Amino acid sequence: MFALSEEHEALREAVRELATEKIAPRAAEVDRTAEFPWDVYEALVKAEFHALHVPEEYGGAGGDALSSVLVIEEVARACATSSLIPAVNKLGSVPLMLGASHELKQKYFPPLARGEAMFSYALSEPEAGSDASGGMRTRAVRAGDTYVLNGVKRWITNAGVSKYYTVMAVTDPGKGANGISAFVVEDGDPGFTFGAPEHKLGIKGSPTRELYFDNTVIPAGRLIGAEGEGFKIALRTLDHTRVTIAAQALGIAQGALDYALGYVKERKQFGKAIADFQGIQFMLADMAMKIEGARYLTYAAAARSERVMHGENVPDLTYLSSACKTLASDAAMAVTTDAVQLLGGYGYVNDYPVERMMRDAKITQIYEGTNQIQRMVIARQLLK
Ligand code: CAA
Numbered sequence: 037m038f039a040l041s042e043e044h045e046a047l048r049e050a051v052r053e054l055a056t057e058k059i060a061p062r063a064a065e066v067d068r069t070a071e072f073p074w075d076v077y078e079a080l081v082k083a084e085f086h087a088l089h090v091p092e093e094y095g096g097a098g099g100d101a102l103s104s105v106l107v108i109e110e111v112a113r114a115c116a117t118s119s120l121i122p123a124v125n126k127l128g129s130v131p132l133m134l135g136a137s138h139e140l141k142q143k144y145f146p147p148l149a150r151g152e153a154m155f156s157y158a159l160s161e162p163e164a165g166s167d168a169s170g171g172m173r174t175r176a177v178r179a180g181d182t183y184v185l186n187g188v189k190r191w192i193t194n195a196g197v198s199k200y201y202t203v204m205a206v207t208d209p210g211k212g213a214n215g216i217s218a219f220v221v222e223d224g225d226p227g228f229t230f231g232a233p234e235h236k237l238g239i240k241g242s243p244t245r246e247l248y249f250d251n252t253v254i255p256a257g258r259l260i261g262a263e264g265e266g267f268k269i270a271l272r273t274l275d276h277t278r279v280t281i282a283a284q285a286l287g288i289a290q291g292a293l294d295y296a297l298g299y300v301k302e303r304k305q306f307g308k309a310i311a312d313f314q315g316i317q318f319m320l321a322d323m324a325m326k327i328e329g330a331r332y333l334t335y336a337a338a339a340r341s342e343r344v345m346h347g348e349n350v351p352d353l354t355y356l357s358s359a360c361k362t363l364a365s366d367a368a369m370a371v372t373t374d375a376v377q378l379l380g381g382y383g384y385v386n387d388y389p390v391e392r393m394m395r396d397a398k399i400t401q402i403y404e405g406t407n408q409i410q411r412m413v414i415a416r417q418l419l420k
Contacts (some may be wrong), residue, residue: 039336040102042097051110053290054083057133063115066241070233073241076118081151085111087125091133092350094145101341105334112287113294115395117241119287121154122282124194126241127404128155130273131202131218135261135299142202151198152335157219158189158247159270165191168211168265174249176205176217183207183219183225185249191403193277195245196230199223203247204266206234218266220258225298227252238395253261276341278357278404282364285400289327289368292375292393296320299379299388307367310378310403319378323371330364355417358410365400365407372397 044275052333066073080086085107090096099107104126112119129148133140147153174187185205192201201221208215221228231246246313261269297320298309311318314324337356346351376383383390401407 040106044102045104047099047341048106048110051082051085051107052113053163054079054085055110056115059111059118063118064116064389064392065385066117066396067238068240068386070235071239072194072243073115073118077121077151077154080111080118080121081417083169086121087129087148088149088414089126089133090129090145090149094141094149096103096145096149100338100375101279101345102335102338104280105338108280108283109290113291114287115241116284116288116393117239119284120193120239120242122283124157124198126157126280127157127193127277128200129230129274130201130362131269132208133221134272135218135265135269140220140260143181148200154194155202156192156194156198157273158201158203158366160191161188161261162190162397166406169216172204172206172216173202173418174205175209175267176207176219178207178256179253182253183256183259185219185252186223187249189247189249191234191244192247193244193403194242196233196243197248201247202260203249205369206237207263207266213267214272217269218260218269219254219261220260221247221249221254222390225252225254238392239399252260273359274404276344276352278410279334279337279341279360281400281404282330282337282360285361285364285368285397286327286334288333288393288397288400289330289364289371290325292368292372292390292397293320293323293327293392295388295390296323296378298377299382312319316378319374323374326367326371327366330360330367336360337361340344344413352417355414358405358413358417361400361404362407362410364412368397368400370392 062183084097088097088099092098108119108123176183176185198352203219203221207217226258229248229251234244303310340350340353344353375390
């Protein structure tokens with residue numbers, strides 16, 4: 037794949053148009069108020085961009101992995117918070133795509149596709165961040181036709197606005213990673229409540245909250261796959277969705293570069309546009325190269341992700357998804373920091389969007405596995 041297909045190009049155009057008209061004008065306010073952008077959600081649902089990946093047989097648009105990447109990239113170019121709508125809907129529901137029965141998909145995918153419910157993913161806990169399996173304390177105990185859940189999940193993106201949650205919990209404490217199972221929990225299940233929203237550096241309009249399970253009883257049929265498969269389903273999910281975080285990072289970086297390009301052509305110092313100074317040009321060239329390199333790796337990883345979804349054995353997806361996530365998020369941090377530098381004092385104030393982009397970029401180096409964990413995953417793949 038060295039060029040996007042006509043369909044993919046048309047999709048990018050359509051998302052960019054929507055993002056320019058409906059999302060970009062809201063981004064600063066969403067950041068300032070830290071309120072979830074329901075109007076953006078509705079616009080994304082209307083265009084079927086909110087959960088493009090849901091298969092057609094369950095009422096979805098059946099978009100491929102590259103299409104999801106393009107949607108997330110273009111939405112993030114305007115507003116990183118808003119790009120978490122398609123990204124987290126995918127993260128929460130890929131475990132079902134990989135492991136759930138037809139019945140479970142039948143129950144949960146149509147409402148997701150219709151925009152009636154969002155899906156979140158709950159792996160991390162206060163003591164289980166990078167060591168996601170070793171530190172896990174949330175328990176699920178089988179009781180007749182039900183499971184009873186107790187514990188706390190932390191850093192859950194879109195908590196409170198999502199209706200459905202894929203929750204990983206320990207079912208067999210003696211078995212480590214192989215004693216973890218995955219379940220669907222619904223907002224409204226007994227004993228299931230939320231913590232207060234975190235006050236964050238960026239992605240402010242996307243609520244991040246704890247989930248509390250206090251003797252939460254759910255039907256046994258909400259188990260995804262078999263008991264003990266939950267951690268592997270969780271990691272296989274991340275193989276697909278780290279690619280979407282790369283897409284988000286790319287979008288944020290491109291938004292910052294585009295803004296800076298416009299600015300340096302307008303801003304005059306020493307009698308000419310600052311774009312005419314070689315020192316500025318070298319910065320722009322470095323920014324553009326970092327983005328473009330990360331973009332092709334991300335698209336290649338998305339193509340692998342799609343093949344895996346179709347049942348092909350593609351051994352390098354784990355490596356490529358960690359590599360593109362790391363490369364793109366490091367690029368986004370560097371590019372947005374340089375964009376702030378190019379705008380000088382104007383870059384440092386919130387009358388201009390690049391400081392927001394710099395704050396938003398930071399999370400892409402942290403979530404869905406820190407970039408240190410990604411480098412560990414990459415090295416393990418190289419050395420095995
Ligand atoms: N796919 C399938 N199975 C995998 C796998 C993969 N990519 N990687 C590992 N496994 C299997 C292993 O083969 C092993 O199975 P066996 O016991 O049968 O051999 C099992 O899973 C456990 O693997 P490891 O022994 O390698 O586990 P580990 O604990 O040493 O390390 C890790 C795993 C890579 C560090 C992993 O825990 C990890 O990725 N940590 C980061 C956690 C993370 O990404 N959290 C993100 C939270 S989600 C989030 O941020 C979302 C959001 O809000 C937007």
